[in-house]
Amino acid sequence: MAGRGRGRGRGQLSFSIEAVGIGKGENLPPSTVQPTQLFPPLEHKPVPLQTSEEAEYMLALKQEFRGAMKTLPFYIRPAAPKKDVERYSDKYQSTEPSDNTIEWTPDWKRLPKELRIRTKRPPSDKNPVIPKESKKPRVNKEEIIRKLETLEKKEEEVSSDEEEGEKKKTEEEEAEGEEEYDEEEFEEETDYIMSYFDNGEEFGADSDDNMDEAIY
Amino acid sequence: MTAQEVRLCGLLLQEHFGEVVEKMGTELLRSGALNLRALAHQTSTPLDLVKKSLCVLVQHGMCVFGPGRRGPGGPVEYTANCERILYMLRYPRYIYTAKSLYGDTGELVIEEILQRGQMTMSCTVRTVADRLTHSMEDGQSMEYSEVITAFTRLVETHFLQRCPPVDSMGTAGKASSGSSDASAVPQPARPETHPDCYLIPQVHLTGRGKRRRSNEDGEAEEINAKKPRLENEVCGDEGIFWQVNFERFHLHFRHQSIISAVASKLDPTSSEIVRTMLRLSEVTTPANTAHTQALSANEIFRALPVSYNISRPILDQYLTLLVDDPMEFVSKTGDSGGGMYVVNLHRALANLARVTLESVVQERFGSRSARIFRLLLRKRHLEQKQVEDFAMIPAKEAKDMLYTLLSQNLVQLQEIPKTPDFAPSRTFYLYTVNQLPTARLLLHNCYKAVGNLIERRLFETKENRRLLEKSQRIEAILASLQGGGADAAQLSDVEEMITAPERQQLEALRHHINKLDSSENQVDETIFLLESYINSTQSSH
Numbered sequence: 001m002a003g004r005g006r007g008r009g010r011g012q013l014s015f016s017i018e019a020v021g022i023g024k025g026e027n028l029p030p031s032t033v034q035p036t037q038l039f040p041p042l043e044h045k046p047v048p049l050q051t052s053e054e055a056e057y058m059l060a061l062k063q064e065f066r067g068a069m070k071t072l073p074f075y076i077r078p079a080a081p082k083k084d085v086e087r088y089s090d091k092y093q094s095t096e097p098s099d100n101t102i103e104w105t106p107d108w109k110r111l112p113k114e115l116r117i118r119t120k121r122p123p124s125d126k127n128p129v130i131p132k133e134s135k136k137p138r139v140n141k142e143e144i145i146r147k148l149e150t151l152e153k154k155e156e157e158v159s160s161d162e163e164e165g166e167k168k169k170t171e172e173e174e175a176e177g178e179e180e181y182d183e184e185e186f187e188e189e190t191d192y193i194m195s196y197f198d199n200g201e202e203f204g205a206d207s208d209d210n211m212d213e214a215i216y
Numbered sequence: 217m218t219a220q221e222v223r224l225c226g227l228l229l230q231e232h233f234g235e236v237v238e239k240m241g242t243e244l245l246r247s248g249a250l251n252l253r254a255l256a257h258q259t260s261t262p263l264d265l266v267k268k269s270l271c272v273l274v275q276h277g278m279c280v281f282g283p284g285r286r287g288p289g290g291p292v293e294y295t296a297n298c299e300r301i302l303y304m305l306r307y308p309r310y311i312y313t314a315k316s317l318y319g320d321t322g323e324l325v326i327e328e329i330l331q332r333g334q335m336t337m338s339c340t341v342r343t344v345a346d347r348l349t350h351s352m353e354d355g356q357s358m359e360y361s362e363v364i365t366a367f368t369r370l371v372e373t374h375f376l377q378r379c380p381p382v383d384s385m386g387t388a389g390k391a392s393s394g395s396s397d398a399s400a401v402p403q404p405a406r407p408e409t410h411p412d413c414y415l416i417p418q419v420h421l422t423g424r425g426k427r428r429r430s431n432e433d434g435e436a437e438e439i440n441a442k443k444p445r446l447e448n449e450v451c452g453d454e455g456i457f458w459q460v461n462f463e464r465f466h467l468h469f470r471h472q473s474i475i476s477a478v479a480s481k482l483d484p485t486s487s488e489i490v491r492t493m494l495r496l497s498e499v500t501t502p503a504n505t506a507h508t509q510a511l512s513a514n515e516i517f518r519a520l521p522v523s524y525n526i527s528r529p530i531l532d533q534y535l536t537l538l539v540d541d542p543m544e545f546v547s548k549t550g551d552s553g554g555g556m557y558v559v560n561l562h563r564a565l566a567n568l569a570r571v572t573l574e575s576v577v578q579e580r581f582g583s584r585s586a587r588i589f590r591l592l593l594r595k596r597h598l599e600q601k602q603v604e605d606f607a608m609i610p611a612k613e614a615k616d617m618l619y620t621l622l623s624q625n626l627v628q629l630q631e632i633p634k635t636p637d638f639a640p641s642r643t644f645y646l647y648t649v650n651q652l653p654t655a656r657l658l659l660h661n662c663y664k665a666v667g668n669l670i671e672r673r674l675f676e677t678k679e680n681r682r683l684l685e686k687s688q689r690i691e692a693i694l695a696s697l698q699g700g701g702a703d704a705a706q707l708s709d710v711e712e713m714i715t716a717p718e719r720q721q722l723e724a725l726r727h728h729i730n731k732l733d734s735s736e737n738q739v740d741e742t743i744f745l746l747e748s749y750i751n752s753t754q755s756s757h
Binding site for chain 2: 043044046047049050054055056057058059061062063065066068069072074075076077078079102106109110111112114115116117
């Protein structure tokens with residue numbers, strides 16, 4: 001039935017156009033031969049927004065909420081991109097550890113076991129919170145061994161490569177006291193006071209007893 | 217879940233939780249249920265980042281986990297909850313409602329719980345007391361007991377509920393015996409089924425809020441603020457977490473919209489009567505029913521607020537007026553007790569949705585197209601000629617408008633054949649409007665609109681990032697100078713670091729961002745109305 005109309009002549013549609021209301025020979029609007037514009041012109045301008053006190057208060061609430069969420073530990077930043085060359089300032093800039101620690105403590109009983117991650121403990125808290133009892137004596141032993149090792153090393157010349165390896169090793173182990181450890185190492189290693197370090201722009205590098213790297 | 221919904225969810229997750237969580241969330245939404253390894257593989261993200269993101273999502277209730285397809289022995293599968301992510305658009309409205317009902321304390325309680333997903337009562341009380349103390353004058357501080365009162369009231373009116381207990385032995389009763397260890401996969405149940413859902417735990421909490429000392433040690437403060445200090449005080453409510461009961465807020469919003477509709481159609485006294493009726497049936501009416509429980513006129517009379525001093529016969533007259541109104545807000549279902557009345561929730565929502573649709577057509581296509589649309593809504597099916605006659609619009613223009621509406625899918629064409637071969641000359645072509653599909657279409661448009669608004673706002677922020685950073689730096693410098701007591705010359709020097717055209721640009725940027733944000737809030741109101749209508753229709757069929 002629809003096919004019958006097709007062979008008769010060109011320009012025949014499958015339905016009679018009178019039925020839809022287009023009279024014979026009437027001016028039809030020009031047919032569109034391209035997709036609609038990305039920003040078509042608006043014939044009717046939209047109604048202005050409500051500007052009541054309630055609307056303004058909710059606007060303020062919304063913006064504050066957004067700002068607050070960015071500071072909470074739930075805002076997860078992607079891992080810092082690996083730098084091409086290890087820069088001298090890396091030693092002094094404590095980047096956010098985007099490794100496998102979690103900055104807040106969920107109730108682990110309410111989550112599946114597989115999601116469990118170490119929690120980052122604040123540096124002042126010496127006692128481990130995670131009740132992995134089997135690891136506790138080992139951890140303490142490891143810590144003592146580590147401390148002894150570093151004390152040994154401080155008497156020798158320390159190359160920067162060893163330091164990097166050292167840092168990576170400590171990161172792989174339990175993170176207990178990690179930050180404290182790093183800070184101590186920095187403070188005892190160099191002659192420069194941490195808080196005075198200036199990101200390298202005015203870095204004079206005058207006295208470099210312990211520096212083995214090239215000066216940039 | 218449509219593509220636009222997924223896109224909007226992604227944008228909301230990105231704004232509040234960062235890109236990593238956004239990637240995980242959208243992957244879960246697109247692929248349905250996934251286990252941990254599959255998710256890590258599909259998104260090519262390191263496993264610990266995936267774990268962290270899942271912890272965040274589960275903490276906020278946007279993802280649920282359960283035993284997977286292979287049963288309790290297999291890996292745990294995670295499913296993202298699209299609706300719950302979309303509720304993030306409405307957070308300001310929840311917080312504002314809490315403020316209007318329970319004051320600043322209630323507002324802060326809800327805000328804290330929304331920010332952190334779930335919290336224990338003791339933790340909430342402490343944080344809120346500290347925040348309130350911080351904003352009070354020196355020397356004053358907030359008692360914990362006041363915060364506890366606000367918290368209790370929120371729980372009593374069901375705005376807060378306990379998080380459902382997580383069952384770590386696998387579903388009891390369903391698991392066939394034999395595997396008693398089952399897989400220790402914790403499985404959350406629905407919150408309302410828990411009998412203690414709204415039970416306040418016995419907590420020993422006394423004290424006052426602490427004022428944060430002005431920072432000598434800013435970093436330590438940050439760490440302490442992120443991890444709520446428990447101060448070695450065990451309060452007796454470990455493991456009892458509270459979350460916001462969104463359904464209850466939605467019920468409140470629906471009632472508010474019905475009351476304001478009655479107020480604008482009739483008069484404030486009728487709206488008070490409807491408000492009283494809704495208040496009386498609030499806790500007894502389950503969500504999404506077509507109408508409330510029947511209330512007798514005597515009950516309503518007793519429960520009216522004292523300020524409305526109307527006599528019994530006047531109340532009866534008002535009720536009759538409400539019943540006779542063509543919007544059918546209230547119906548009479550019996551004569552006992554002076555007349556039994558119900559509020560027709562579903563019909564009220566349908567009317568509100570209909571009015572929204574009509575208003576959208578009017579604003580987009582003009583009042584004459586709106587007239588045709590309303591005509592088709594009332595008369596259901598009309599032929600081309602009839603449309604022209606009833607709408608009293610000349611034929612050519614009526615045709616044009618009808619075709620515009622048809623091309624936008626707001627109006628559909630229905631073919632009724634006279635003969636079985638559907639020959640065009642012997643078929644009726646009728647124009648019709650179906651309210652439910654049109655509402656869905658508009659809802660989809662709303663999601664797309666909000667997505668566009670957010671993207672535009674992000675674009676504007678990114679374009680002017682340099683300028684924004686500069687202004688933030690200068691503000692920080694100014695603040696530190698003022699704190700250190702600098703003179704006016706220094707301050708003006710610093711202020712001049714931003715040139716006048718930059719200032720103008722900043723001002724324009726702020727104006728644009730505020731406008732975009734405000735638009736999001738207002739589109740969300742339409743979204744809520746249409747969603748309520750669609751849910752109500754679906755549950756009543």
